[in-house]
Amino acid sequence: MGRHVRILFFLFLMIAAGMMMPFFSGAQSDNATVHFIPVEQTVESGLEAFLDRSITEATEEGTDHIVLEIDTPGGAVDAAGNIAxxxxxxxxxITAYVTSEALSAGAYIALNADNIVMDPSAQMGNAAVVDGSGNTAGDKAQEAWESNMESAAQSNEHDRDPDYARAMADPDELLTMNAEQASDVGYAEDIVTDREEVLAYLGLEGAEQVESEVSLAEQLTRWVTNPMIIPILLTLGGVGLIMELFTPGFGLPGLVGLGSLGLFFFGHLFAGFAGMEAVILLILGLILIVAEVAFTGFGIFGVLGLASIIGSVFLASFDTTQILFSVLIAMVVVVIAAVLLFKYFGKIGFMQKLVLQNASSESSGDADETVTDETLIGQIGRSLTPLRPSGLMVLAGEHFDVVTDGTYVEADSDVRVISVSGPRIVVRAVH
Incomplete structure (x- = not known):
């Protein structure tokens, strides 16, 4: 009798343990964590840096699963390859959760994940590879891209039919599938409507959801490393600096130029593309520009400074072809700006060190007679611009182009005329 009691007691314990299993399973899921990482907007180097950081942090925190929430029209192939x-x-x-669009490079990223789930309204495909001008890439690049798409489709245990991946990349087909179509051909493991259903598919109901957010610095990095923004920043930087060479002192053009270059280098430094050699070359270029503005460089310091800055831009870039295209755009605009500045403002800035202009008079049409008047000698005027050593002076309501006897004179300083020789008026600071 005692033996039967023990057997019944043992069976009771087994039944009770079986009934308690769901509770223990639920407790385990509650302790699990799933990181949700957004893959949004254009695929570019800034997104690559963000995903690298987010996946690394999630792994170090001991997450059980990572979900990439994809909604992107695509972007740079090289960045997509690095993300893959x-x-x-x-x-x-890692599971790819296509919330809206996984097109072009976005489709390639999704295919490299361990699983793909899609929102009912989502679509995936249209993965043509194009160049920086929006044209279809060459045959070799196209073939390589189609091969990469096929490899991605077969990179996990689902062993998806590679023909669909090739059709997505084929410019003659550009296959795009909705969620139901992708599910039918094995390119989506499930159709879900929200994160809770994603967790249910993963068997992690009740898991803690951790959302990775793009920091302010990463948002700025994504913006300034965008291939469409880089030419604008370089153009503003170049025009700003060239205007400083043509205008006296340091003002708004210089601030805009330095600010634009600063944004470019900040983004590329933060993303890990620029090294110390690029920063050193940039600083050297800026020092030469400052030397041109502050001293008599006759344009030499300015040219060397701009060359150094251009070299630092190439060193900081992540794509030589793209940065060459951007620099060429910037150089064309800078040359046009330089021509206009020389034509309309050539009397100001370092051009005065090359050509001494005739003095102008607001009240008289015959400037030469006024300039050669030796009665100016000994009179005291006021410098309108810094004299380094040439610039503008006002005397008795008239403006004159003058040159110092070799010393630097700040703007708005008293100066005395010490000699007049033809159109050449030499002044000295009054202390």
Whole structure:
């Protein structure tokens, strides 16, 4: 009788343990964590840096799963390739959750994940590879891209039919699938409507949801490393600096130029593309520009400074072809700006060191007679611009182009005329 009691007691314990299993399973899921990382807007180097940081942090925090929430029209192929490598090397399983669009490079990123789930209204595909001008790439680049798409489709245990991946990349087909179509051909493991259904598919109901957010610095980095923004920043930087060479003192053009270059280098430094050699060359270029503005460089310091800055831009870039295109755009605009500045403002700035202009008079049409009047000698005027050593002076309501006897004179300083020789008026600071 005692033996039967023990057997019944043992069976009771087994039944009770079986009934308690769901509770223990639920407790385990509650302790699990899933990181949700947004993959949004254009695929470019800034997104690559953000995903690298986010996946690394999620792994170090011991997350159980990573979900990439994808909504992107695509972007740079090289950045997509680097992101795919980051996903493949991740130590944590990754699921791609297509919330709206996974087009072009976005489709390639999704195919490299361990699983793909899609919102009912989402679509994936249209993965043509184009160049920086929006034209279809050459045959070799196209073939390589189609091969990469096929490899991505077969990179996980689902072993998806590679023909669909090739059709997505084929410029003659550009296949785009909605969620139902992707599910039918094995390119989506499930159709979900929200994160809770994603967790249910993963078997992690009740898991803690951790959302990775793009920091302010990363948002700025994504903006300034965008291939459409880089030419604008370089153009503003170049025009700002060239205007400083033509205008006296340091003002708004210089601030705009330095600010634009600063944004460019900040973004590329933060993203990890620029090294110290690029920064050193940039600083050297800026020092030469300052030397041109402050001293008599006759344009030499300015040219060397601009060359150094251009060299630092190339060193900081992540794509030589793209940065060459951007620099060429900037140089064309800068040359046009320089021609206009020389034509309309050539009397101001370092051009006065090359050509001494005739003095102008607001009240008299015959400037030469006024300039050669030796009665100016000994009179005291006021410098309108810095004299380094040439610039503008006002005397008795008239403006004159003058040159110092070799010393630097700040703007708004008293100066005395010490000699007049033809159109040449030499002044000296009054102390």
């Amino acid at each position: 490598e980051i996903i493949q090397n991740a130590e944590v399983p």
